[in-house]
Amino acid sequence: MTAMASLARLGGSLRVRPGQQPAIVGGRPALAATLLRGQPPQTAAHHLPLLYSLCGQAHRLTAALAVNTALHGETPIDPNTQRMLEAETRREHVRRMLLEWPRLLGNPSVRPDLSQLHAWEHAPQQAMAAWLGESVAQWLERWDAEPFSALYEWSQRSDHWLAHALADCREDAHALQLPVHALSLAGNTQALQVVAAQLREASDFALHPVAFGLPCETGSWTRAREADPQRYASVWLRLGARLAELARLSLPQPAGLALGALVLGPDEALAWSETSRGLLLHRVCLERMNAGVLIRDYQVIAPTEWNLHPHGALAQGLATMSAGDPATRRRAELLIAAFDPCIGFTLELEAASNEDIIHA
Amino acid sequence: MCLAIPARVIELRAGDNALVDLGGIRKEISLALVPQAQVDDYVIVHVGYALGLIDPEEAQRTLAMFEELDRLQPEAL
Numbered sequence: 001m002t003a004m005a006s007l008a009r010l011g012g013s014l015r016v017r018p019g020q021q022p023a024i025v026g027g028r029p030a031l032a033a034t035l036l037r038g039q040p041p042q043t044a045a046h047h048l049p050l051l052y053s054l055c056g057q058a059h060r061l062t063a064a065l066a067v068n069t070a071l072h073g074e075t076p077i078d079p080n081t082q083r084m085l086e087a088e089t090r091r092e093h094v095r096r097m098l099l100e101w102p103r104l105l106g107n108p109s110v111r112p113d114l115s116q117l118h119a120w121e122h123a124p125q126q127a128m129a130a131w132l133g134e135s136v137a138q139w140l141e142r143w144d145a146e147p148f149s150a151l152y153e154w155s156q157r158s159d160h161w162l163a164h165a166l167a168d169c170r171e172d173a174h175a176l177q178l179p180v181h182a183l184s185l186a187g188n189t190q191a192l193q194v195v196a197a198q199l200r201e202a203s204d205f206a207l208h209p210v211a212f213g214l215p216c217e218t219g220s221w222t223r224a225r226e227a228d229p230q231r232y233a234s235v236w237l238r239l240g241a242r243l244a245e246l247a248r249l250s251l252p253q254p255a256g257l258a259l260g261a262l263v264l265g266p267d268e269a270l271a272w273s274e275t276s277r278g279l280l281l282h283r284v285c286l287e288r289m290n291a292g293v294l295i296r297d298y299q300v301i302a303p304t305e306w307n308l309h310p311h312g313a314l315a316q317g318l319a320t321m322s323a324g325d326p327a328t329r330r331r332a333e334l335l336i337a338a339f340d341p342c343i344g345f346t347l348e349l350e351a352a353s354n355e356d357i358i359h360a
Numbered sequence: 361m362c363l364a365i366p367a368r369v370i371e372l373r374a375g376d377n378a379l380v381d382l383g384g385i386r387k388e389i390s391l392a393l394v395p396q397a398q399v400d401d402y403v404i405v406h407v408g409y410a411l412g413l414i415d416p417e418e419a420q421r422t423l424a425m426f427e428e429l430d431r432l433q434p435e436a437l
Binding site for chain 1: 363364365382383384385392393404406407409411418421422425426427429430432433
């Protein structure tokens with residue numbers, strides 16, 4: 001096996017099959033336990049960000065929180081930690097919108113100026129205001145009051161490429177109506193303990209997780225701070241929720257992303273953080289040996305695993321599409337842009353005959 | 361893929377592009393997000409873009425970690 005094939009195997013792969021059953025085939029291996037069993041506790045916060053470097057900061061912070069909570073009990077959250085999580089989430093939203101949205105939303109000829117990433121790092125509020133063409137706070141006030149009309153009005157009025165892209169895809173994306181089954185674990189001690197017990201008991205639970213016995217979705221529209229995630233019931237509004245979150249994260253004191261931990265038992269803890277793609281969970285179990293404290297078990301549930309559940313909203317949305325409809329490619333790409341899985345995938349528009357590698 | 365892979369810059373090319381060594385394969389990627397990268401620097405690559413620079417020793421440790429994980433993984437997912 002070549003080095004590239006090995007790396008691809010570790011990263012996993014998906015076959016996305018609109019209008020077919022199953023609509024999503026594949027996944028990725030659970031690597032955390034293999035990587036960390038028998039290692040000193042601090043290894044988790046060092047190794048996991050190297051492995052999952054796209055959201056490396058979130059993995060580092062969540063691992064440190066899980067390990068410290070397992071070692072010392074309840075651990076206070078440093079405000080700087082919160083700022084680092086917000087900065088990484090903001091950076092990933094901007095990257096995805098600049099690099100992927102023009103193509104996935106149907107405007108592949110648009111080439112956004114990537115040099116603006118520098119402005120996003122150093123003056124995010126001004127960068128966001130330049131995108132919106134108005135004050136960020138005013139835009140968010142309208143979005144919070146009535147998301148559809150706020151996004152519709154802005155996408156019609158603004159000259160920004162992103163507004164044009166959202167206007168161009170509105171009819172197709174808003175027609176993709178999917179009820180929101182929000183993952184609402186952060187801060188819900190009882191639900192977190194149930195998920196932790198399932199992680200402890202079944203080695204493959206992290207690959208197809210459920211909460212309350214059901215597949216749930218996670219993303220910008222299901223944050224712990226969000227009182228009414230059901231109002232983002234179309235793909236267009238889920239895309240809008242990502243833009244609104246970017247706007248919120250550009251403010252100097254954004255309403256925080258959830259970050260926390262729970263003691264599960266002696267030397268065992270669960271920690272969570274909200275990342276650009278949704279809720280990230282780490283469970284650690286330590287053991288005290290003569291040689292010191294070592295990791296006995298470690299599991300990660302990334303947002304993508306919730307969203308790729310074979311009976312989840314993404315799979316159901318894909319399965320209900322018509323395999324032979326010429327519009328299916330565009331609809332599938334819009335659905336994928338909203339859920340943004342972080343695994344390379346192949347889009348199969350008709351049973352294994354018309355394949356297109358979209359993202360690898 | 362979710363994993364972002366360390367790659368060594370072999371040659372700078374026009375249009376913010378570069379040839380890199382990515383797990384033994386030579387591939388052209390964009391340096392538009394990391395314009396300061398130079399030949400022999402290590403960059404983290406995702407979806408054809410260098411996302412950031414990485415210390416060479418850290419890059420080697422990361423590649424070694426990938427190799428070890430691959431050795432320990434069962435053949436079928």
